[in-house]
Amino acid sequence: MRVRRAILVAVAIALSLGAIGSANARKDIHDERSLYRNIVVYEDEGLRCMVFNKRFRTNIRQTCQKIGDPDNLVFNFTKMIAAALYVTPAPKDILVIGLGGGTLTSAFAKLLPDAEIDAVEVDKAVINVADKFFGVRNNERVHIHESDGRAFVKRALGKRSYDLVVLDAYDEDYIPEHMLTREFLSEVRRVMKPGGVLAANTFTNSNLYDHESVTYEAVFGSFFNLRTNNRVIIAKLDGLLSEAEIARNAANYEDAFRTLGTGMDFLLPLFSTKPDWKRDARLLTDQYSPSNLLNNR
Amino acid sequence: MAPVVYILAGWSGFFVMSYELLGGRVLASDFGSSVSVWGALIAVFMTALAIGYLLGGYISAWRAQPAILGAILLAQSVTTFASVLISEPVLDWIFAHIVDVRYGALAAASLLFFVPTLISGMVSPYAVRLLVTDLHKSGQYAGKLFFISTFGSAAGTIFTSFYLVLWFEVNQILYGLIAISVVIGALAIIPIRRAA
Numbered sequence: 360m361r362v363r364r365a366i367l368v369a370v371a372i373a374l375s376l377g378a379i380g381s382a383n384a385r386k387d388i389h390d391e392r393s394l395y396r397n398i399v400v401y402e403d404e405g406l407r408c409m410v411f412n413k414r415f416r417t418n419i420r421q422t423c424q425k426i427g428d429p430d431n432l433v434f435n436f437t438k439m440i441a442a443a444l445y446v447t448p449a450p451k452d453i454l455v456i457g458l459g460g461g462t463l464t465s466a467f468a469k470l471l472p473d474a475e476i477d478a479v480e481v482d483k484a485v486i487n488v489a490d491k492f493f494g495v496r497n498n499e500r501v502h503i504h505e506s507d508g509r510a511f512v513k514r515a516l517g518k519r520s521y522d523l524v525v526l527d528a529y530d531e532d533y534i535p536e537h538m539l540t541r542e543f544l545s546e547v548r549r550v551m552k553p554g555g556v557l558a559a560n561t562f563t564n565s566n567l568y569d570h571e572s573v574t575y576e577a578v579f580g581s582f583f584n585l586r587t588n589n590r591v592i593i594a595k596l597d598g599l600l601s602e603a604e605i606a607r608n609a610a611n612y613e614d615a616f617r618t619l620g621t622g623m624d625f626l627l628p629l630f631s632t633k634p635d636w637k638r639d640a641r642l643l644t645d646q647y648s649p650s651n652l653l654n655n656r
Numbered sequence: 657m658a659p660v661v662y663i664l665a666g667w668s669g670f671f672v673m674s675y676e677l678l679g680g681r682v683l684a685s686d687f688g689s690s691v692s693v694w695g696a697l698i699a700v701f702m703t704a705l706a707i708g709y710l711l712g713g714y715i716s717a718w719r720a721q722p723a724i725l726g727a728i729l730l731a732q733s734v735t736t737f738a739s740v741l742i743s744e745p746v747l748d749w750i751f752a753h754i755v756d757v758r759y760g761a762l763a764a765a766s767l768l769f770f771v772p773t774l775i776s777g778m779v780s781p782y783a784v785r786l787l788v789t790d791l792h793k794s795g796q797y798a799g800k801l802f803f804i805s806t807f808g809s810a811a812g813t814i815f816t817s818f819y820l821v822l823w824f825e826v827n828q829i830l831y832g833l834i835a836i837s838v839v840i841g842a843l844a845i846i847p848i849r850r851a852a
Binding site for chain 2: 394395481506507508509510513514535536537540542543644645646647648649652653
């Protein structure tokens with residue numbers, strides 16, 4: 360018992376020393392408590408990052424931009440979401456749910472000069488940070504909306520439709536449970552044009568994985584399941600593309616993707632349609648959606 | 657008689673907070689779960705409880721019988737049941753007519769949750785009236801009752817958000833709450849009839 364306590368104390372001291380060490384290296388340039396969370400923007404090792412929670416798990420970074428090379432997509436999940444362009448190479452109307460630092464929004468705006476982008480973010484403070492520190496703001500082609508994602512989608516039903524929907528509203532800490540249900544995904548499906556594509560960034564590596572998978576499958580059928588340390592689901596209406604078609608699109612995008620810091624060597628092998636989840640997991644619905652509880656177990 | 661009154665007040669406290677948490681779920685599908693939606697929901701519950709306290713006090717001055725306390729709980733069950741049944745058309749209608757999520761959530765919460773919550777609010781003051789037999793101990797009775805009913809609320813909050821939503825669907829939980837209310841309400845009514 361005493362030994363265990365001694366080990367715990369030693370670990371705690373080591374952790375706090377580590378935290379002090381990293382705090383010394385990094386420079387906080389913005390610190391704000393919004394209605395929803397703590398937002399910190401810092402610069403460290405050539406990166407400018409936004410984090411939503413500065414306690415213990417300081418490694419949960421929402422957005423990072425390379426200073427001097429803002430087009431470079433730092434995180435795997437942003438690269439994996441960009442791979443949605445392998446499945447829908449020339450989307451005209453794009454909806455991004457969850458703005459964050461706006462990395463994906465600006466990447467799509469740059470790659471697709473003809474595209475119109477609606478970006479939805481619930482937290483006004485995040486919208487301001489994206490503008491001030493990551494240079495993402497309204498222009499003729501990018502429209503940023505302060506709204507709950509689900510409320511926005513429901514309002515858009517029958518009025519707007521999209522070739523590509525990017526769902527980036529979840530993180531490792533917190534899932535908006537009303538945006539991970541069969542009903543919500545059905546609403547998303549209804550704002551997608553024929554042949555439209557959904558790219559969802561889900562962090563799941565927990566018990567939630569099975570539930571999440573069967574729920575997406577119930578609404579979209581078979582989908583591309585890209586897994587690294589993150590998970591990105593790419594679903595398409597009216598049937599998925601063949602491997603050859605994806606490879607052809609990937610080749611066409613190779614030069615453009617190089618400016619983002621990624622390419623087909625990394626992304627193509629990730630395209631899998633093989634279910635690796637328990638097929639009998641309970642479906643998430645508006646009536647049953649304890650995603651955060653399932654994520655913790 | 658006193659134990660039944662305490663059980664009833666504690667249960668009513670449990671019911672209200674469980675109902676409020678689930679109310680957030682109900683509103684989220686149309687209005688999202690932004691902080692203004694929660695603000696609207698909590699404001700409606702607080703206003704309904706406030707008016708319920710006032711009404712419960714008035715009724716207790718009119719007639720003080722445990723059977724009436726039981727009847728209040730039955731009324732709470734019936735109105736909650738009605739609220740579950742009408743929730744979909746009501747939400748659809750409000751969504752179609754009110755664009756601003758703040759006022760949409762406020763209107764929806766008012767139409768769906770106001771009446772059952774108001775009736776829940778009547779329980780505590782009415783229960784105090786039933787318990788007080790000795791004027792200089794009245795504060796003590798009130799304190800004990802608030803302790804139990806607020807403790808019930810805490811239990812309802814924890815139990816619902818930690819476990820019930822993990823095991824059951826929202827409507828299943830609501831039907832369960834309603835069923836338990838009917839049983840406890842009947843307990844408060846039936847023995848008195850027998851005695852009479």
